Amino acid sequence: MNSTERPRLSVRSPADLVAAVPYLLGFHPEDSVVVVAVRGRRVVFAARGDLPEPGADPGPAARHLAQVVARQDADAATVIGYGPAARVTGTVDAVGEALDEVGLIVLDALRVTDGRWWSYLCEEPTCCPAEGTPYDPAASRVSAAAVFAGQVALPDRAALAAQVSPFGGPVRLAMRSATVRARRRLAVLTGEPPGGPSPGGTASDGRPAGGTPADATRSGDAPAARAVRAAGTAAVRAAFRRQRRGERLDDDEVAWLTVLLTHLVVRDHAWSRTDGRDADISLWTDVLRRAEPELTAAPGTLLAFAAWRSGHGALAAVALERVLAAHPDYSLAVLLDDALRRGLAPSELDGWPGAAGPAVLRRRRRRPRR
Known part of the structure; x- marks a missing residue:
């Protein structure tokens, strides 16, 4: 819509x-x-x-x-x-x-x-x-x-969905290798084994190992959490600067960004900087298509948010479909999908991300239908 x-x-x-x-x-x-x-x-x-x-x-x-x-x-x-x-x-x-x-x-x-x-x-x-x-x-x-x-x-909706489909072939092989390097880099940063739990035990969909949504900086080892926050902030800001200069991120930059975005504090920082500009849509489309399958939830949802804010509701919908097919419990994607289906105006999310944002949408979801 x-x-x-x-x-x-x-x-x-x-x-x-x-x-x-x-x-x-x-x-x-x-x-x-x-x-x-x-x-x-x-x-x-x-x-x-x-x-x-x-x-x-x-x-x-x-x-x-x-x-x-x-x-x-x-x-x-x-x-x-x-x-x-x-x-x-x-x-x-x-x-x-x-x-x-x-x-x-x-x-x-x-x-x-x-x-x-x-x-x-x-x-x-x-x-x-x-x-x-x-x-x-x-x-x-x-x-x-x-x-x-x-x-x-x-030509049709399938052509739109193809615009957010994953790259294959040499791009996929290169990103697979870059993501292995990014995981090793994160392990050095946090002191965790590569591929192991991140600070606070957050999983790749932004949930801690126990399944309850939490911000990685609010639990676990504080120095590691601060390191992740600093690295994530730097990676997000660098990505936006590069994109707005018309430069494409290289494989290692995309892989590093997707690994860091599994931490909610990093994702929310990226969210706070994402609006409906063409550059934002281009950035998150590229990151989503190059990300490894287990790391698509955050960039796909950020793309959906940017597209929605710009008035491209159909693009937002196909991005969310891809995210939810792989990560059906990713809470931000679930909330945005519900908002699109109910025709909620993007202005309702002005001021997000914030502590009250998800609560506002949840209250609206409970309103009886007219």
Whole structure:
């Protein structure tokens, strides 16, 4: 789900909106239902969900989608289904009804497939013929404006997921060796055997050996913890300086950073310096793709946070999917994933990381659904 705080696109017709959706999401949707929410005359939010399987009740997913959109302080919305009528019509109807129940005006309900769009609400054959209205996104002025503004629409969601997939081949072999060196370096720093527990016994997902979240600097050997904090702060700051100068980290720098990020005090320092800048997204994308599998939780979650802050909700979602597939109990990823699914505004996390931050999200998770 995407906040659309990006260069403005002028949308004056259903064809313009259909052309704009891929740039709002970051990819061309297929077998999907999309809700584009507006406040006044401005698009403020775009949310996408998969079409339900044939025969499945679209109601629960429709109500969830409507609740997410209602949290955006929108006035109205347009529903767009992508796919054949047999799968789209019932879902679009259910989403429209759910939006009406939460007090949003449904401006239009469209179906898009095979280069044509249909309106479920327009009955005027001169503007909405029964055979659908053809459109060419490549020829649209909206598409041209989006490309000129630097926005990208990938072919599909799989192409977006590929942007956060791990590197293989020689890159993976080089990173494996670099990570062995980084673990040895950390062992010298902490006095622990290579690959053994870190200060405070924190595991690779940021949990101590006993499984309870804790900050490595709050337990264990104090000198070792201070050494980790100092090394982590230096590594994070160096990484941001290099990235913002347009320089790519070498293998040893990435490996050292990923090993240190397993300590929550280091991860939280990195988090405090991460915003929605393009450089932040580029840094954490590169680190995530090069990190060894057991060390992906922190860089993947930091990428998701940066993408979310910048309005690239779809990128945040695929980053979190990768993290949670390998580290399902990584608490920060779980909280961010829940926030994205509920349409929580990124501004809700202003001031994070802080002691109250996770508690705020947990309280919001316990709020009853409207």
